[in-house]
Every structure is written in C-alpha cells, then in structure tokens.
Amino acid sequence: MCRLMGYLGSPVQLDRLLNKPEHSLIIQSYEPREMTSGVVNADGFGIGWYHLHHQTEPYTYKSTLPIWNDVNLPSLSRYVETGCVLATVRSATTGQALDLSNCQPFQHRLILGTHNGFIADFRQTLYRPIRDRLDDIAYQAIRGSTDSEHIFALVINELEANPDLSLLEALHRALTLLRKLAADQQISFSANIILSDGQQLVASRFAERTATPSLYWLRDDPLFPQAVLIASEPLFSSNWVSCPEHSILTVNHELDIQIHSI
C-alpha cells in the first residue's frame, strides 16, 4: 500500500499541495486513515512534475527516507511551480527492497506513473510471467524489482508497441492482461494507478480477489480553482468524490472528467 496524489490544472507551487493541506501526503505518511493493509507510509517517497512552459521530459525527485525527514523537500517545494504533478508516499510490501530504484513515480520518456496496491506473492507468481510478455524496450527499462514497476512496464509496453495509443487505452490493455495473468494463477491484486503525460491524468481504481483501495477526485475547489486533484485520501475537507470501483478516470487538458468501467 502507498498513498498517491495527482494534480492537473493552473500553476501551483508544490508547497501548496505537499505541505499546506490539513491531511497532506506528509500527514498521510504517518497517520493515514484508509489503508487496506500496512500502518504507515514511511518507506520513501517520490514526486514527478512537468515544466510549466516547456514540453520536455518530466522531472523526478525521490528518496528512501520518510517524507517528513527529507531536508531538501522544503526548498524544492518552495521552488517548483507546475501545472501537473504526481506524488507518492510508499509503504513497501514486506520483502521488497528500499532501493531508490523502487521509489515511485516511475518515468519513461514523457510518461509518469505511480501505483498503489500489490500483486500477491509477486516474486513467486507474476514476476516472471509479466517480464516474459514484455518487448525488449519495456523489459530493459525496468530498474527495480517491485510489482508496481512491472505493472508500469505493462503500460509502457503497450505504448511502445503502439505509439498512437491513448494513455486510457494503454492502461486498459495493461490491466486486462494483468487480470488474465492473475486469473491463471487465481491470485489477488490491486491496482490503483495514476498516469500522466503532462497534458492529462488517467487513474484506475481496481482490484480482484481483494479489497479495492480508496481513490478520490476533486475539481475546481475554491482552494485549487481550475484544477483537478486525485488522491488516495482527501487532502482536506471538501466535496471529494469517491471514484467508482473497477473504473478508469480520465482528466483531459480542459479538465473534463470521464469515467470508464473496466
């Protein structure tokens, strides 16, 4: 389990997303409210963001420390201004290493992705079957050893094979393959995922044979006008909407929201 958030909209200082909210990711790292497993999210964290003006590869900042202990984050949060950001505080599954390579969000070219959930007994179940289905580019791009990165690799594999595919379609295909592989072995998994290419957010709330983790969205809040927020837990009291289970939420550049059943 991890806690995730995504933001798309008018320019915002990172500080306002990470530190200011009353139930920010920093608070969620030591006092989360809706975890389906695990107790704290103190196994590192990561942030990925896009440039306000230039369409270049996104930027990432990662650490294996609890987010509240990072000495650089206050400076970075004051400095970064962005219209599109993903962030994660990690709760590592037992047995998965604390390596920086395992910190999310993952990046591949213009794409950022982050995952909250798990594949049951990953190393003994879908680790090898997933890898065996990857083309060389996605295979060689894997840097760490987590289930999360391997699910991200399934998405990247679709995009590399079909460059014109939408993020929505790539995520849908990846989840469909994951379902099939999991069904073969009758194992459980959960896959709350947020993806972005800097122009849109695409997020799934999905699980099979286990509880579906929570996921919420909020649009045009007075605190964040002209913006959409997606988060594992509401960052502050407002009219957050719970995403339906077994669905994919898309937010385009005009902040239109659509919900697609899986």
Place this chain on the structure above:
Amino acid sequence: MCRLMGYLGSPVQLDRLLNKPEHSLIIQSYEPREMTSGVVNADGFGIGWYHLHHQTEPYTYKSTLPIWNDVNLPSLSRYVETGCVLATVRSATTGQALDLSNCQPFQHRLILGTHNGFIADFRQTLYRPIRDRLDDIAYQAIRGSTDSEHIFALVINELEANPDLSLLEALHRALTLLRKLAADQQISFSANIILSDGQQLVASRFAERTATPSLYWLRDDPLFPQAVLIASEPLFSSNWVSCPEHSILTVNHELDIQIHSI
C-alpha cells in the same frame, strides 16, 4: 520521544531481543502504545553492546532509517551475542536533524547512554547554558545537536571530573544540574535515561512540568532467565514492573535492583 530498552544478564543473541518479542522495538517503531508525544519512532535507531568476554569499549550500530528498513540488522542481530545491550528507536523532536550524529546510543569511552524525552525549546533555552557548564573534554566530545546528547554530556562531564564516581551518582548530579537550569527558565523537560558501562544498568524515570514517560523493568522472566530488562514499553506480556516516577533504578552485575528517589 523515543522508545528505549536495556538488557543485562546471561548471554543472548540480539535477535531474541530485537525481533522475537511480540511488542519488540521494531513493532514499537511503527505502533507504540504509550507515547506522551509523537506518533511513530521512525527517525533512525541505534544499538550499543558490550563484548561477552573482553572488557573493551562497547560497539555501536546506527542508522537514520526506520529500524524496519535496515538491510543489515537481520545479519547483525543473528551475529551479535552479548550480556549487555542498549537500543533506541528515535522519534526526532521537530527541528532536530536526522544526522547520524544525532542517533543514540551515545558512547564515551566505556559508557553508553540513551535518552527518551526532551528539553522544551532546547536550542533557545538550555543549549548554551548546558554547554557553558561543560569542561573541555565533554564539550569537545559532543558530535551532534540534540538535547539528548547534551544531557549525556552532563553525565560524562561528572565522570571525567570525578573518575571514581559511580554511574548512579553521575546521573544523579547531572539531573540535579538539569533541574536547576530548567528551573531558572521555568521550562519543562523529561529525562528517561539508560546508562551502562557493561557491568551495570542505571536508568532514570524523571520529568518536570510535563508528563513523565513510561519505563518498565523485568527480572528473571522465563524467556530471559538470569537477566534484567528495562524498556519504555513492555516487550511482551509478563510481570513487568513500572518504575516509580522521579527515581533512578540501578541493576548491578549480580542483577540486584535498587530504586533511588531523586
């Protein structure tokens, strides 16, 4: 706030103290039960132990990671066998750096010491007054910036000035000076401290103008015969005895326990 433990007695594998108990320090790091402030103890940890056969300076192992994330601890815990050990999981006071130099236990020659508690607004209150009262040896020995290390320095200062002083007497004098300095500024502090020289444990449970943190001891438990355990929270269900507030507990090499009012 931190969570502490000390052990004196027949040889034991570190593993049996750190990992095996149902409410071990590892569990206490993310699910403590009796904290008077703070939520988790994930700001690093440290262990100090004495050699079973040689009377040499003790050994320490420290990390700024949460104790559950350290990849070396399982090996170390299997390897180390000792008759005297102190251990701490840290909850850093806001504003105190995560530096390794701030990890406990602290060591000076044969002495190990660890502290659970705080001095209110330390940097603005007793930081300078404590340092000003230290002789050069204790002054120059300070490596970090915590209130905990400065209280330890007060003990070391007494021992360096009076090499024949007992640990009990050194701790008593240090606390007496700390009380006086705190009274001058009418500030609160708490000082649960465990000290050792490898032959004995000396532990205080003490606070002024604030709640006194919990501290327990246990002797000759079936799980740890011929041994005394001291801990912020019971490590497992047994006949743990709550140390009286405002007192110092001493455990000598024969495992005799005495309680001294402060």
Place this chain on the structure above:
Amino acid sequence: MCRLMGYLGSPVQLDRLLNKPEHSLIIQSYEPREMTSGVVNADGFGIGWYHLHHQTEPYTYKSTLPIWNDVNLPSLSRYVETGCVLATVRSATTGQALDLSNCQPFQHRLILGTHNGFIADFRQTLYRPIRDRLDDIAYQAIRGSTDSEHIFALVINELEANPDLSLLEALHRALTLLRKLAADQQISFSANIILSDGQQLVASRFAERTATPSLYWLRDDPLFPQAVLIASEPLFSSNWVSCPEHSILTVNHELDIQIHSI
C-alpha cells in the same frame, strides 16, 4: 579541502554549470587537480541558488553521497534556472562527520556561504573560542559541527549585529577575528570562502601558516556571457584569472569586479 564554485550573471540552467564543463565539479569530485590536501571530494555535496524573479530566501539541495551518485541531480539540474548559484563538493576533514548538517552551502536568511579550507585541530583549538564569541542568534543557528560552519557563523554574527554591514565588510571582520584567534594559539587555517545574497558574490582567498588553496575567476566568457564565475579550479579551458592570495574578491550586480587586500 573541498571544491567550490559560484556564478552570478544572466540566467543559466544549472546543468550547464554542473554537468557540461569539461572539468566540472562532478569531475573535480573524483579527479581534482589542485588539492592542497585530500585526494577526492566524495563526502557529499551541496547547491544553493536564488530565484530568477522573486527576492526570497535561497534554495538549497544537499546530499551526503558523492555528487556523481545522486539520482535526483540530473532532474534538478535540468529544472533549475538561476542567475546566482553556489556549489560545493566536499572532502571532509578526518574525524568530521558525514552528516547532512555538515554539507555546504550554509544558509542564513538571504545569505549563502561555502568554505574550502580548514582550521587545524578544530575541535581542540578554535571550536569553543569561536562559539564563545557568538551572539545567541548566530550561536543557535549552528546545525552541524564543522570548522566551515563555525567560520560562516562568524560572518553571520557580524551581519546580525550590524544589519547595514556589507558582505565584504562582514567577511573582512570575520577573517580578522579568525586571524586573531588563530594567532593566539599559533595554529594554521585556510579560508577560501564564497558568500552571496543573490545580488553579489564575495569571495576570499586566504590562509595563514599553511598553503593557500587555489581560486580563480572568469568574466564574460563566450560560453557564459554577461556572467562571472568563481571556482577552486577552472571548469574549462579559458582565460581564468588566479585570485591574488590574501584578498577578497567582490562581484556586484553589474558584474564589476574589485579586489581587496586583507
């Protein structure tokens, strides 16, 4: 010994300063050419920079890893654009801890500072005398334990006592006091220092009773027009000028350079 650099001038991407030069700080970290002591500069690093448009406190990024191993630096270097930056790769004096609190540059309000050099046997010589001369603000602002930070504290002490003092004058007074304290004990020190407030660079090249470390400057190079660079070693082949020993170099916002004998 460390390797330092400072930049003041037209906006530049951090990447062009840190990674692109043929003898960049990254190269200097493992293959320095003009060290007067030490072999590599692999004991952490730090960067401090000012915002291009807003006059706010500067931003810092620090790590205890060798600069070539930091996974976040490539993103940060691509993202940050600035007209004023200081950077350091550290070679820790034996016995000085690798703590993040000991990483440079140091910051106090609008001021950044970084130091290359040493005070001989610092802990046993000027550690306490320097602290004893500090007012409470500078005293309490010290976070680590290095000679470098204590020299920086001398500068801050002057500025806090005399808010109208120029950086040049504050540095001059700090060095004068340092000379006196060192003369009292007949100990050696070296103090190549770069300071900034975002509008100017002030740099000393100074030592007593030991070799003076190298320091160079370069103005209006074709690669960096409308800018001044200061560095321990030339970052690339060009018309770098060696700063005179025992002097302070000032670069104002119009990039006028003046040299003042100490």
Place this chain on the structure above:
Amino acid sequence: MCRLMGYLGSPVQLDRLLNKPEHSLIIQSYEPREMTSGVVNADGFGIGWYHLHHQTEPYTYKSTLPIWNDVNLPSLSRYVETGCVLATVRSATTGQALDLSNCQPFQHRLILGTHNGFIADFRQTLYRPIRDRLDDIAYQAIRGSTDSEHIFALVINELEANPDLSLLEALHRALTLLRKLAADQQISFSANIILSDGQQLVASRFAERTATPSLYWLRDDPLFPQAVLIASEPLFSSNWVSCPEHSILTVNHELDIQIHSI
C-alpha cells in the same frame, strides 16, 4: 570495476584485514593502483563473513556510501572475528544504480559471491538472455539489476540444479555459459569472481575481448599465518602471487591451493 578480497584461515579480527594493511580496501577505494577502468571505488561496499563456530548462513554488511565514510564499520571491524570473509569496494558501471540491492557480496543460502568486471552494455546484451536461462529459484532470487548479480545467478542456478556440484564446477559451468552467450553477440566481458561456502575459496581470473583484471593470492604470510588471502591488489608488500589469466584458483579447508585452466 571493483576491488575484491577474500580470506580463509585461522581466526582474524576483521579490523586486521580491512583497516590495518597499508594498501587496504579502504585505501584502494580512493587510491587504487591497478584498475583497468574507473578511477575510484566509492560506490558503496560490502562484507560477508562466516561464523567461527556455527555452520549457519553467512552474515553480510552493506552500504551505498564510500567505505571510508561508514560510521558503523569501525565498531563492526573490531567486533567480528572470522575464519572466512569476502569484501568488496564498488565502482559502479555507468548507468547501474547505487541501490543497496546492487551491493556485493551476494548471498544465497550458504554461498557468498562477489564479482569484479563487467559485461559490455549489459542491459542491451546479456541481461535478458541470462535471465531466460535461469530456473525459477535463481531467477526469483535476483534482487538488483547488475551484471555481477546475474553472473552470480548463473552459479546459483548450477548449484540449485545439482546440489552435489562443487563450487569449482559450478563456477566453471557458469563461466562456460557466459562465454557462449558473449560469443553469440561478440561482446566483451571480464569476470574476476570470488566464491565461498565458508569452508573454501574459489576464485576466477577471466576475461574475453577485454583486459583481464588483476588478481593475487598470498599464503602463510608472517602477518597472516595459516591463512590464504586473495585480492584484486596486494594489501601490503609481501610475496603475493599473480593468478594466471583464464584460470580458477581453489583454496580448500586445509589451505591447499590448486589452479585450474578455464
């Protein structure tokens, strides 16, 4: 490139191997003499050792810091006494992550192994072909992403498939397969490897289409009587013998040395 050492013989304090020699691994980390590529070995380090009396799984200690910066190593080196140890200071190939999972020595059940060398363009060449040849146990045991760990996996794969195989034979078969895979793509590799099970050392000096890294051994030196040392570079001036290229050296429990051509 990395620098390796192995020790088998009468009990020795780790300190005497790691710190005392005039050209110890600590010195070799910043001033190596015989590197065929790279400049320093400051990308982490690791130690693996066996218990003096109990035949249990070995113990490991790893860090991503330069070996000279580790605060725990002095204590550990004073504490550990062993008759069999492997140690490595790492020089990471460009692009290979600094993760702890990538620190050597690697361990699998009773076996420790460490590798100095490289597979050219590993991720694009033999990464996938090696993995495809592994049985599930060796496949799932891989924790990191280095060429070194994948070569170790080839050895483990042989041992898991044939539990009665000698370490010599397992290493020989692994190198034979590696040669074949490298020949298929006409790529270069070097594979200086030291293996142990606590009772013997088995070490290869081998490369194809590139320079063979150095490897030396020394037996019954006055400083280390009744012991064999193997090292990338002599640890001190003595009668070190250069291992022949393209060979495997075996040292059994009686310290008999045999050399086998590959």
